[in-house]
Amino acid sequence: MSGPNTDYDPVEVTPLKPEEVESARDAALAAIAAASDLAELKQVRIDHTGDRSPLALANREIGALPPQARKEAGQRIGQARGAVAKALGERQAVLEVEHEERILVEETVDVTLPTDRARPGGRHPITLQSELIADIFVAMGWEIAEGPVVEAEWLNFDALNLGPDHPARTLQDTFWTEPVDHHVVLRTQTSPVQARTMLTRTPPIYVACPGRVFRTDEYDATHSPMFHQVEGLVVDEGITMAHLKGSLDHLAGQLFGAGIDTRFRPSYFPFTEPSAEVDVRCFVCRGVDSAECRTCRGEGWIEWGGCGVVNPRVLTACGVDSERYTGFAFGMGIDRSFMFRHDLEDLRPLFEGDVRFSAAFGTEI
Secondary structure: OOOOOOOOOOOOOHHHOHHHHHHHHHHHHHHHHHOOOHHHHHHHHHHHHOOOOHHHHHHHHHHHOOHHHHHHHHHHHHHHHHHHHHHHHHHHHHHHHHHHHHHHHHOOOOOOOOOOOOOOOEEOHHHHHHHHHHHHHHHOOOEEOOOOOEEEHHHHOHHHOOOOOOHHHOOOOOOEOOOHHHOEEEOOOOHHHHHHHHHHOOOOEEEEEEEEEEOOOOOOOOOOOEEEEEEEEEEEOOOOHHHHHHHHHHHHHHHHOOOOOEEEEEEEEOOEEEEEEEEEEOOOOOOOOHHHOOOOOOOOEEEEEEEEEEOHHHHHHOOOOOOOOEEEEEEEEHHHHHHHHHOOOOOHHHHOOOHHHHHHHOEEO
16 A cells, blocks of 8 residues: 655745745835835835735745645745734834824924914904994984992882882892892892982983893803893883883884884883883794794794883982873893894803804904
8 A cells, every 4th residue: 555645846936935035024124124204114014015015926826836835835924924014013113103202393382472363253242232222222312321230229129119028139039249238239130220310310311221130040041140131211201101112113123123013011010100011023924924933933922021101109219200200111131132133042152252153143353
């Protein structure tokens, strides 16, 4: 019985010769060591480990060998390719560290150096809205009056016919300064400016009072502990509710567009008698086909503020002859008016100081 035939034709394949494999490996290692940056190393990786690299082509030729010769050739090629891959990884790590160090040096920015470039800011939308409202009243012949935001309790409440037991005086609605027995508050409305005006001037009085006010409300999409109001006051002879209605119709038309009118709903305020809630005609649907209107939610009207004829007790407390003079007063939120004009559902962006919001709704400076 004859044994296995171990003789074979060793088929000469040039790329698989030991000297050729070593030459390809040494050339790859030399190129890797010579790479001075990550871009050069990337090209070396393509040239010496890619599909057309000498070692990759040699690996393909293994299949041309007889079975008995493939193991040795495979080990030789595998060791060469492993050495090249190891060298690539080590050189990659070194060049990445050098690259980061070079970036830190070359791209360093001295933030203390002066610059002539300044990011454009924006005038706050509420400021612009307040100025627009002030301009409307000035055009009507009124004056703009201002007062302090830290106010005496008497001016904020007593002068406006809000008695000692009125719930608005409690901590639930009012920010009191310490000590409380000093009777100083953060004003809850701009009405104290009206009281100050009547105490220091004689009628006729036509003033609008825009400004910040403070109440202990939760901060959410529709409430804020600090917000903005505008109040109007007229004290003169022969003033009636008709004058009030005409003034508010004109203001609504200027703010929300021509043809926008108002309506009154009976209400109660201590400082006016009679008093009314004032609604403005929806400036989106104009009260026509309002069932589908998202702005007024099908009502055709939007609640705007409060108004009424000045209570004679308020006139007397402020030194005005209530037998001779009558007047009217109204108040509405500037923030709310801004939300109406721009269909804004959340008022919090008005107070968060994002210049992108101011640039979108305001004016860049």
